[in-house]
Amino acid sequence: MQDAPTNLETGAAEVIARGCVRPIKTTTGVWVRCGSRIKSKCESCAELYRGDWAAIARSGIFDGPVEDYRFYLLTLTAPSFGQVHRVPRADDARGAYCGCGLQHRATDAGLRGVPLDASRYDYLGQVAWNRDAGLLWDRTRRRIRDRWDSFEYFIVREWQDRGVLHVHVLVRIARAEAPEANVLCTAARTAVAASKVDGTLVQWGAQAKCDAFRADGDGAKTIWYLSKALNYVMKDVVHQGKDVHPRVWAHLAALERAARSIRCAPDCVPVSCPSRVHQRYGARSQVVSASRRTKHRTGWSFTGLTRTVQRRLRREWFLSNAADFEAGGAESQAEYSVRVVESRVLRLRRELAPCSAAVP
Ligand SMILES: [Zn+2]
Ligand SMILES: [Zn+2]
Ligand SMILES: [Zn+2]
Known part of the structure; x- marks a missing residue:
C-alpha cells in the first residue's frame, strides 16, 4: 500500500x-x-453536461443579491434565407397559414423547416451565417456592455428546423441602469458584424424577443424554459435518428454540401479542411457559454461556478x-x-x- x-x-x-x-x-x-454532450453518444456524460450548465444558469439568478438586478430572457434568430414550411409541433396548436397556402398540422412533420422552393433557397448564405454567428454574438455582447456596463449573460445556441442557429440568452443588468426590455431587444437585434472570412455583413433576423423577469417571480419558470433548450442542445444537430422524413433529409443534405464548399477561414481549402465548420452546417461556436469572471467582473455565475x-x-x-x-x-x-x-x-x-x- x-x-x-x-x-x-x-x-x-x-x-x-x-x-x-x-x-x-x-x-x-x-x-x-x-465528456460528450450528445445523448446518443453517451447518455451519462450528456446528462452531466446538461446538469452542470443548468446549475451555472441558476447560480447567476438565484445565488446573489437578486433585488439589485433586473433579468431578461432574450431570443435572437437568423435572417430568412428563403421561405420554409411552417408546421406546428402539436396538432391542437393551430399554426398560421404557411407560405404555401395551407394550414399545416403536426402530421405534416415531413415538411417542417423545408424550403418552399429549394431551387431558389440561399443554402450558401445560411451556412455562412451559421459560421459567422459566433462573431455576431461577440459584437452584440460588446455593444450591450458598452451601453450597460453591468451586463452579464448565459447563452444557449439551439438549432431551428430549417438548419440554422438561434440563441436564447439570459441577461442580468444592475437595476440602477437597467433598460426596458424592448430597448435591450432593439440594441441586441440591430448589432452587426463583418465576416472575417469574406467581409460580408452579418445580421440578426427581424424575429427577436426580450422579456424581463424577476428572480423571485418568473425566475424558476425561465430556468425551466432554458433547461428545455439545454435538452435540445444534447442532440447533435437539427435532426437525429432514423425517423427523419426524406424531404427533410434532402434539405439537410443540401446544407451539408453548402457547408462543405464554403471557406471556414480566409486561407481554408474546403475540400481538404478538417474543421467542424464543414460538418455542422457551418456552425463552429460552443453551444452553451456564459460570461466569465475577471478581476473586475463577477461573470454570469455569482459564485464563480x-x-x-x-x-x-x-x-x-x-x-x-x-x-x-x-x-x-x-x-x-x-x-x-x-x-x-x-x-x-x-x-x-x-x-x-x-x-x-x-x-x-
Ligand atoms: Zn461518456
Ligand atoms: Zn407549407
Ligand atoms: Zn475550412
Missing part, C-alpha cells in the same frame, strides 16, 4: 467515469469520462471519500452509481453558493 495515493486517485477516477459508455484512458493510466470548478468538486469529493470505497470492497463500490454521485455534487453546489456570493 506504499503507493496508496495513486491507487486512491485511480479508484476515484474510475468511479468518476462510471456510467460513461466510452471512457478514455489517459497517458497516466487513469480512466476519465468521454464553471464546468472546471464542477469537475474539480467532483474529483475532490471522490478523493476524500475514496477510502470508504476501499473499505467497502468492490461490491459496495459498484453501488455508487453516477446518480448517487450527482446528488452529492448537487449538495456541494448548494454549499458553495452562500460562501462565495459576496464577490464585488
Whole structure:
C-alpha cells in the first residue's frame, strides 16, 4: 500500500467515469469520462453536461443579491434565407397559414423547416451565417456592455428546423441602469458584424424577443424554459435518428454540401479542411457559454461556478471519500452509481453558493 495515493486517485477516477459508455484512458493510466454532450453518444456524460450548465444558469439568478438586478430572457434568430414550411409541433396548436397556402398540422412533420422552393433557397448564405454567428454574438455582447456596463449573460445556441442557429440568452443588468426590455431587444437585434472570412455583413433576423423577469417571480419558470433548450442542445444537430422524413433529409443534405464548399477561414481549402465548420452546417461556436469572471467582473455565475470548478468538486469529493470505497470492497463500490454521485455534487453546489456570493 506504499503507493496508496495513486491507487486512491485511480479508484476515484474510475468511479468518476462510471456510467460513461466510452471512457478514455489517459497517458497516466487513469480512466476519465468521454465528456460528450450528445445523448446518443453517451447518455451519462450528456446528462452531466446538461446538469452542470443548468446549475451555472441558476447560480447567476438565484445565488446573489437578486433585488439589485433586473433579468431578461432574450431570443435572437437568423435572417430568412428563403421561405420554409411552417408546421406546428402539436396538432391542437393551430399554426398560421404557411407560405404555401395551407394550414399545416403536426402530421405534416415531413415538411417542417423545408424550403418552399429549394431551387431558389440561399443554402450558401445560411451556412455562412451559421459560421459567422459566433462573431455576431461577440459584437452584440460588446455593444450591450458598452451601453450597460453591468451586463452579464448565459447563452444557449439551439438549432431551428430549417438548419440554422438561434440563441436564447439570459441577461442580468444592475437595476440602477437597467433598460426596458424592448430597448435591450432593439440594441441586441440591430448589432452587426463583418465576416472575417469574406467581409460580408452579418445580421440578426427581424424575429427577436426580450422579456424581463424577476428572480423571485418568473425566475424558476425561465430556468425551466432554458433547461428545455439545454435538452435540445444534447442532440447533435437539427435532426437525429432514423425517423427523419426524406424531404427533410434532402434539405439537410443540401446544407451539408453548402457547408462543405464554403471557406471556414480566409486561407481554408474546403475540400481538404478538417474543421467542424464543414460538418455542422457551418456552425463552429460552443453551444452553451456564459460570461466569465475577471478581476473586475463577477461573470454570469455569482459564485464563480464553471464546468472546471464542477469537475474539480467532483474529483475532490471522490478523493476524500475514496477510502470508504476501499473499505467497502468492490461490491459496495459498484453501488455508487453516477446518480448517487450527482446528488452529492448537487449538495456541494448548494454549499458553495452562500460562501462565495459576496464577490464585488
Ligand atoms: Zn461518456
Ligand atoms: Zn407549407
Ligand atoms: Zn475550412
